[in-house]
Amino acid sequence: MDSFLGFDAVTLARIQFGFTVAFHFIFPAFSIGLASFLAVLNARYLITKNEAYLRLFKYWIKIFAISFAMGVVSGIVMSYQFGTNWSVFSDKAGPVVGPLMAYEVLTAFFLEAGFLGIMLFGREKVGNGLHMFACLMVAVGTAISATWILSVNSWMQTPVGFSIGENGQFLPEDWWAIVFNPSFPYRLAHTLTAAYLSTAFIVGGVGAWHLLRGEKKNVGVTTMFSMAMWMAAIVAPLQIFLGDLHGLNTLEHQPAKVMAMEGHYDSHPDGAPLILFGIPDSENRTIRYALEVPKLSSFILKHDFNAPLAGLDTIPDDEEPPVAIVFWSFRVMVAIGMAMALVGLWSLLSRVRGRLFDDKWLHRVALVMGPSGLVAVIAGWITTEVGRQPYVVYNTLRTADAVSPLGAQAVGASLIAFIVIYFAIFGAGIVYLLKLMHVPPQPGQRGVRSEPGPIRTAGHTASAPVATGTATAK
Numbered sequence: 001m002d003s004f005l006g007f008d009a010v011t012l013a014r015i016q017f018g019f020t021v022a023f024h025f026i027f028p029a030f031s032i033g034l035a036s037f038l039a040v041l042n043a044r045y046l047i048t049k050n051e052a053y054l055r056l057f058k059y060w061i062k063i064f065a066i067s068f069a070m071g072v073v074s075g076i077v078m079s080y081q082f083g084t085n086w087s088v089f090s091d092k093a094g095p096v097v098g099p100l101m102a103y104e105v106l107t108a109f110f111l112e113a114g115f116l117g118i119m120l121f122g123r124e125k126v127g128n129g130l131h132m133f134a135c136l137m138v139a140v141g142t143a144i145s146a147t148w149i150l151s152v153n154s155w156m157q158t159p160v161g162f163s164i165g166e167n168g169q170f171l172p173e174d175w176w177a178i179v180f181n182p183s184f185p186y187r188l189a190h191t192l193t194a195a196y197l198s199t200a201f202i203v204g205g206v207g208a209w210h211l212l213r214g215e216k217k218n219v220g221v222t223t224m225f226s227m228a229m230w231m232a233a234i235v236a237p238l239q240i241f242l243g244d245l246h247g248l249n250t251l252e253h254q255p256a257k258v259m260a261m262e263g264h265y266d267s268h269p270d271g272a273p274l275i276l277f278g279i280p281d282s283e284n285r286t287i288r289y290a291l292e293v294p295k296l297s298s299f300i301l302k303h304d305f306n307a308p309l310a311g312l313d314t315i316p317d318d319e320e321p322p323v324a325i326v327f328w329s330f331r332v333m334v335a336i337g338m339a340m341a342l343v344g345l346w347s348l349l350s351r352v353r354g355r356l357f358d359d360k361w362l363h364r365v366a367l368v369m370g371p372s373g374l375v376a377v378i379a380g381w382i383t384t385e386v387g388r389q390p391y392v393v394y395n396t397l398r399t400a401d402a403v404s405p406l407g408a409q410a411v412g413a414s415l416i417a418f419i420v421i422y423f424a425i426f427g428a429g430i431v432y433l434l435k436l437m438h439v440p441p442q443p444g445q446r447g448v449r450s451e452p453g454p455i456r457t458a459g460h461t462a463s464a465p466v467a468t469g470t471a472t473a474k
Contacts, residue, residue: 004412027071033199104148198373204228205370220441257387
């Protein structure tokens with residue numbers, strides 16, 4: 001069999017797509033949340049005339065512009081693989097997937113691109129009203145873009161509303177059923193919430209960094225940290241609830257994925273344990289060194305401690321997903337979600353005690369948790385996609401039958417090229433973003449004219465330079 005470094009063409013194509021998607025995914029996840037954060041900041045500034053919000057808007061909009069650009073570029077490169085490594089999938093699923101991807105471009109990308117320039121550079125040219133409208137349209141556009149992409153992905157997870165033509169193509173029969181397929185509402189809510197939560201923790205991490213560096217009197221720093229912690233306190237528990245609903249939906253439509261997530265090689269007729277940690281051993285069909293809570297998995301999934309749960313022993317061997325990957329990626333995602341909720345609760349206690357900006361340990365933990373949302377997003381994506389294997393369209397088209405007829409050498413060479421180029425280009429972009437975040441928001445930023453005066457905040461008045469200009473951020 002043709003191979004490259006011991007991997008066949010199918011495995012290499014999967015690794016390449018997984019690598020490019022994981023790199024791409026972090027930028028839209030960040031820009032979706034950041035676009036909404038910027039819209040909120042701009043609205044708060046227009047309502048309150050508090051210059052701290054304008055200062056934060058100018059601070060984060062430069063970071064948003066770079067992240068948005070890297071997301072667009074990485075997405076375009078990723079899409080080429082549908083024609084190179086996955087041409088059979090494109091041919092067979094194209095009649096369903098193609099129109100949905102086109103709708104994403106027509107309704108979302110054009111909306112974002114059309115108003116992005118006004119958002120970035122148009123405040124003085126079009127006035128505050130139209131500029132605010134542009135900010136809202138960019139935020140809405142990012143959410144609509146995610147909606148169409150998640151509809152496509154959800155249809156691949158729970159395909160409905162189609163028939164199979166004589167040439168093996170998926171032919172759409174009911175577009176409403178295709179778009180609003182059974183897993184779509186749950187995946188959309190879970191993913192969008194994850195994007196907003198990821199952005200909140202990045203913003204909170206940046207705020208915590210500057211608080212630890214002695215910027216407690218910088219109103220921009222305290223404002224961003226306070227807003228981020230409010231999001232953590234409110235949205236993290238909501239995300240856990242949405243994740244539970246999504247898991248129940250997955251159990252109904254993709255039971256093998258849940259079996260792998262839970263590590264249930266065997267069926268449990270009188271209540272399944274919740275395996276907290278362990279080492280999956282697929283050869284011996286067991287979880288080694290398992291730390292488990294009796295019957296808790298049945299209670300979580302069926303709301304009954306004694307409810308029976310089927311295991312992977314009911315699934316044909318050639319239809320089982322890779323248990324170890326799904327098992328651990330799921331636990332990474334859940335552990336980070338729980339940690340986020342705890343940070344949110346901690347911030348509430350500190351806020352009530354009046355120590356939100358003085359609690360150094362909270363700031364240290366928030367700094368460490370800064371990139372955690374992006375890690376959780378990637379872990380969740382791995383759980384979803386690897387858990388669907390061995391199918392690319394669940395129960396209908398196998399991954400091995402969807403790959404292009406390419407040799408392993410060709411796919412392996414392009415994979416190495418992607419790795420080198422991505423780390424060089426996008427790595428440099430990420431380093432530049434971190435440099436921008438390293439500098440605290442200041443009233444003397446380029447594009448903002450400063451003069452001495454008091455800054456009004458909700459809680460106090462501090463003597464500091466006030467930004468009086470409204471020039472665009474560059």
